[in-house]
Amino acid sequence: MGRGTPVVRLLRAAAVPATLVVLVTLSGVVLGRVYAGSLLTMLVAGAAVGSVLVSVVTRRLPSWLVAPVSVLAMLGWTVVCLRVAATGAQVPGGFVEVAGDAAGNAIPRLLTAMIPVEATPDTILLPVVAAWLAGLAGAEVALRAGRVLLGYLPPVLLHAGAVYVVGPNAEPAIGATVAFVVTAALGLAVSARPSDGDPVDGLAPAVRSGVRARLAVASAAGTAVVVALAALLGPAVAALVDTAPVDPRRYVEPPQVETLDENPLIRISGWALNPEQELFQVATERPGGAGPADPAGSTDPAGPPEGAASGGAGVRIRLAVLSDYDGVTWRVGATYRNAGRILPPTEPAPYATVETVRQDITVGDLSGRLLPAVPTPREVSGARVAYDQGTGTLIRPDGLTPGLRYTVTSAEERPDSNLLATADTPAGDAVARVLHVPDGAPEQLRRLATQLAEENGAPYARAAAIEQWLAEHYRLVADAPSGHAYPNLAFFLFGPRNGGGQRGTSEQFAASFAVLGRLAGLPTRVVVGFAAPGSGPVRAADAYAWPEVLFDGLGWVAFDPLPRPDEEPRPVEEDFRPQPEDPPPSEQPEPTLEPTASPPAQAAPGGPTDSGGVSTPVLVGGTGGGLVLVLVAVLVTLGWLRRAQTRARLHRGDPGHRIAGAWRELTDTLRLAGQPVAAGLSATEVAALARRALAAGSASNPGRAPAGPPSAPVTAGLVRTADDSAAAYASVDELARLVNQAGFAPGSATEDQAAAAASAAIVYTGALRATRSRWRRLLWLTHPGPLRWPR
Structure with a gap:
C-alpha cells in the first residue's frame, strides 16, 4: 500500500523537527518566568531552530561531521546572543572581556542573580548553549537513528532543568508542561509510519x-x-x-562583602584622621529640575552635620546599612544577589513622596566592595553590581578600583514629616531583627533608656528625646578611638570628661542612639554614608554615621544626634536620674581595630592574684574515701575529655570540618537523650527529629525552659534568649541548612558559617539538656558514649 501523498509525507517528515523545536523552546518559556522581559525566550527559541535546522540540512553528511558543524553554528549564534544581551543591558567593557567574564561565571551568576533576572551575557549564556545542545542531541537521535521517543529525552531533561532552576521563585509551570506533553504526543502520532496491514496476516x-x-x-x-x-x-x-x-x-x-566592609562603622575614625582624602567624585542631578537639595529636606528630623559637606546644600549618599548588633559590633548582615542594570522595584512607604535622583560617581581612594549611592537605587550602569533588596544597598563583587565610573538612578523617599508625631512603630517577627538587644547591656544604658522612654510616650517623642540627649550632653571630636561594644558605649555615655569620656565620633553617637532606641522599644539601625555636595569631591571628612528608626507608613526615618558646633555640652550628671549606683568606667576601653564575633573572654576569678583564701589540704582516709576520690577523678577526667572533644569539633579544622563537627555534637545529643539518629535520615529529617525531642522534653518538664548556656557565643542572625525556646528550634534549622550546604557544595563554607554552626550546636545542646533533671544533666556531661561511638 502507498504511504500517502507527497504533501502528507512532507508533513510527516517535518513533524519530528518541528516537535523538537517546540519542546526546546518551551524550556525557554519555563526559565523565562524568572527573567525580566522576553529576550531569553527568544534567544532560546533561536537556539532551538538553529540546532534542529543544522541537523536536518546535514542529514546526508557522515554522522561524525554533523557535531563539529553544529558546534560552529552554535558559537556563531552565541556571539550574536551575547552582543544583543550586552547591548540591551548596557554592560560596560569590550566584547572579548564581556564574553570571557560570562564564560567563567555563567553558572554561579545564574544561580545567585536577583529575581527578576536581567538578560545579561552571563545569565543567558548557559540557557542558550544548553538549548542548542539539547536540540542537536534530540535531532540526531530522532532523525538519524529513527528513535523518536528516545530523541525526546534531551528536551525532557532540559525542561526538567529549567523547572529546577526556577524553583519556588515563580508559579508552577502547569501550562508550559501540559503544552510540552501534548506537543510530544502529537509529534509521535503524526510521525508514526502507517501500517501495511495486520502483522499476523499470512501466518x-x-x-x-x-x-x-x-x-x-x-x-x-x-x-x-x-x-x-x-x-x-x-x-x-x-x-x-x-x-x-x-x-x-x-x-x-551569593557575593559577599570583604572583612573591611562587614562593619564599615569602624572606618569612621580612620577617615576622620585623614579629612582631605578624596574618596570619590559625585555629580548629582534631579531630573525634575529641583536641583541639589538639602539632604534632610522633609525626610529627616535633622540633616547631616554642619560643614560635613563642602559646597553648601548637598545630598546624603549611603554606603552601608548595619542591622545586626551582638553587643560587640554592628554588622551589615545583608544578602547580596547579582543584579542587572535595572534593579527590582520596592514599594515606597504609603505616606512618602518619591523623587528621582541621578548620580554620576567616579571612585577615588574608596576601597572595599560597597558602592555609595543615594537610597534607593533603581538603575545602575557602568558597573556590574550585586544588590540587597532588604536594605537597598549595592556592592561591586569585583571590588572598587580607582577610576571606576558608574551612574545610579535612585528613588529618594521623603516621608511626610507632619505625620511623625503621631506615627507608630511596627512590632512582631518581621522587625525582630532590628528590635533585638543582645544580652549583657550595661545597667546604666538600660536606666537611661528607661528614663527617656518614661518621659516621652509616643515613638517619635522617644526617638527625638534620645537624639536631643546625645546632642546636648556629648562632644563630637575627630580623634576619638573607634569602638561601639557595650563597654565602649558605656564609657562614651558615662565616662569622666577629664578621662576621655563623653566625647566621640559619629560612630559612638549613631551606635548609642540605636542601642538606646532598641532598649526603649524602637526598631533602629545604623547607616554609614556621606554628606556629599551636589557636585564635586567627597572627602573623608564628609563620612559619618547616622541612626534610623522605622515608622509605620513612613518607612525608615533618619535622625541626627550630633551636637551643634556652637553649643557647649551639658554635664551628664545634672540630668541623668537616678544617679548611677555603680561608678562609671574610669578608663577608656580598647579601641576596635577590626570586626569581632564575640566579646573578649573575662578572666576567671580565683586566679594567681587571688590571695584572699586560706589553702586547706584535703585529707582522705580509709578505703571509702579512696573510692570516692577515684570516682571523682574519673568523672572529672571524662568531663574534661568531653569538653576537649567538643572544642576540637567546633573550633579546629577548616569551616567544613567544623560544621560537620557541630552536626556530630547534635546527633550525639539526640543519642544521649534516647533518640538515636538512623543512618539513612537526611539532615532535614534529623532536624525534625531534634525539634520533636526538644518539644517532648519541654512537655515532660514544663518548668524548665530550653535555653543555651550563658557562655555560648552569640552569632549575628541567631537570636538567643534565656527564656525563649524558639532560638533552640531555629538553631536546629540553621545547622541543618549549613550541613546541607557543606555537603552539596564542598569547600564553600565560610568562617562565619562555621561559627554559626558551632553556636547553633551549643544552643540546641544546652536547650535539650536543660529539660532534664539535675542528676541527668550531670551524667550527660560525663557520659563516655560520645568518646567511643563510631562515626
Whole structure:
C-alpha cells in the first residue's frame, strides 16, 4: 500500500523537527518566568531552530561531521546572543572581556542573580548553549537513528532543568508542561509510519492465534504495571503538589562583602584622621529640575552635620546599612544577589513622596566592595553590581578600583514629616531583627533608656528625646578611638570628661542612639554614608554615621544626634536620674581595630592574684574515701575529655570540618537523650527529629525552659534568649541548612558559617539538656558514649 501523498509525507517528515523545536523552546518559556522581559525566550527559541535546522540540512553528511558543524553554528549564534544581551543591558567593557567574564561565571551568576533576572551575557549564556545542545542531541537521535521517543529525552531533561532552576521563585509551570506533553504526543502520532496491514496476516491460523494471545497477554501485563505504578506513586506525587520546590540558590554562596566592609562603622575614625582624602567624585542631578537639595529636606528630623559637606546644600549618599548588633559590633548582615542594570522595584512607604535622583560617581581612594549611592537605587550602569533588596544597598563583587565610573538612578523617599508625631512603630517577627538587644547591656544604658522612654510616650517623642540627649550632653571630636561594644558605649555615655569620656565620633553617637532606641522599644539601625555636595569631591571628612528608626507608613526615618558646633555640652550628671549606683568606667576601653564575633573572654576569678583564701589540704582516709576520690577523678577526667572533644569539633579544622563537627555534637545529643539518629535520615529529617525531642522534653518538664548556656557565643542572625525556646528550634534549622550546604557544595563554607554552626550546636545542646533533671544533666556531661561511638 502507498504511504500517502507527497504533501502528507512532507508533513510527516517535518513533524519530528518541528516537535523538537517546540519542546526546546518551551524550556525557554519555563526559565523565562524568572527573567525580566522576553529576550531569553527568544534567544532560546533561536537556539532551538538553529540546532534542529543544522541537523536536518546535514542529514546526508557522515554522522561524525554533523557535531563539529553544529558546534560552529552554535558559537556563531552565541556571539550574536551575547552582543544583543550586552547591548540591551548596557554592560560596560569590550566584547572579548564581556564574553570571557560570562564564560567563567555563567553558572554561579545564574544561580545567585536577583529575581527578576536581567538578560545579561552571563545569565543567558548557559540557557542558550544548553538549548542548542539539547536540540542537536534530540535531532540526531530522532532523525538519524529513527528513535523518536528516545530523541525526546534531551528536551525532557532540559525542561526538567529549567523547572529546577526556577524553583519556588515563580508559579508552577502547569501550562508550559501540559503544552510540552501534548506537543510530544502529537509529534509521535503524526510521525508514526502507517501500517501495511495486520502483522499476523499470512501466518498459519494456529500460529496467528498464538501470536495474538501473546500480544493480548503483553498488553494486559503492561496495563497492569501502569495501573500498579499509578496506585503506588500517585499518592506520593499528589502529596508533592502543595510542597514548595527546592531552590538551587540555597546551595550557591551569593557575593559577599570583604572583612573591611562587614562593619564599615569602624572606618569612621580612620577617615576622620585623614579629612582631605578624596574618596570619590559625585555629580548629582534631579531630573525634575529641583536641583541639589538639602539632604534632610522633609525626610529627616535633622540633616547631616554642619560643614560635613563642602559646597553648601548637598545630598546624603549611603554606603552601608548595619542591622545586626551582638553587643560587640554592628554588622551589615545583608544578602547580596547579582543584579542587572535595572534593579527590582520596592514599594515606597504609603505616606512618602518619591523623587528621582541621578548620580554620576567616579571612585577615588574608596576601597572595599560597597558602592555609595543615594537610597534607593533603581538603575545602575557602568558597573556590574550585586544588590540587597532588604536594605537597598549595592556592592561591586569585583571590588572598587580607582577610576571606576558608574551612574545610579535612585528613588529618594521623603516621608511626610507632619505625620511623625503621631506615627507608630511596627512590632512582631518581621522587625525582630532590628528590635533585638543582645544580652549583657550595661545597667546604666538600660536606666537611661528607661528614663527617656518614661518621659516621652509616643515613638517619635522617644526617638527625638534620645537624639536631643546625645546632642546636648556629648562632644563630637575627630580623634576619638573607634569602638561601639557595650563597654565602649558605656564609657562614651558615662565616662569622666577629664578621662576621655563623653566625647566621640559619629560612630559612638549613631551606635548609642540605636542601642538606646532598641532598649526603649524602637526598631533602629545604623547607616554609614556621606554628606556629599551636589557636585564635586567627597572627602573623608564628609563620612559619618547616622541612626534610623522605622515608622509605620513612613518607612525608615533618619535622625541626627550630633551636637551643634556652637553649643557647649551639658554635664551628664545634672540630668541623668537616678544617679548611677555603680561608678562609671574610669578608663577608656580598647579601641576596635577590626570586626569581632564575640566579646573578649573575662578572666576567671580565683586566679594567681587571688590571695584572699586560706589553702586547706584535703585529707582522705580509709578505703571509702579512696573510692570516692577515684570516682571523682574519673568523672572529672571524662568531663574534661568531653569538653576537649567538643572544642576540637567546633573550633579546629577548616569551616567544613567544623560544621560537620557541630552536626556530630547534635546527633550525639539526640543519642544521649534516647533518640538515636538512623543512618539513612537526611539532615532535614534529623532536624525534625531534634525539634520533636526538644518539644517532648519541654512537655515532660514544663518548668524548665530550653535555653543555651550563658557562655555560648552569640552569632549575628541567631537570636538567643534565656527564656525563649524558639532560638533552640531555629538553631536546629540553621545547622541543618549549613550541613546541607557543606555537603552539596564542598569547600564553600565560610568562617562565619562555621561559627554559626558551632553556636547553633551549643544552643540546641544546652536547650535539650536543660529539660532534664539535675542528676541527668550531670551524667550527660560525663557520659563516655560520645568518646567511643563510631562515626
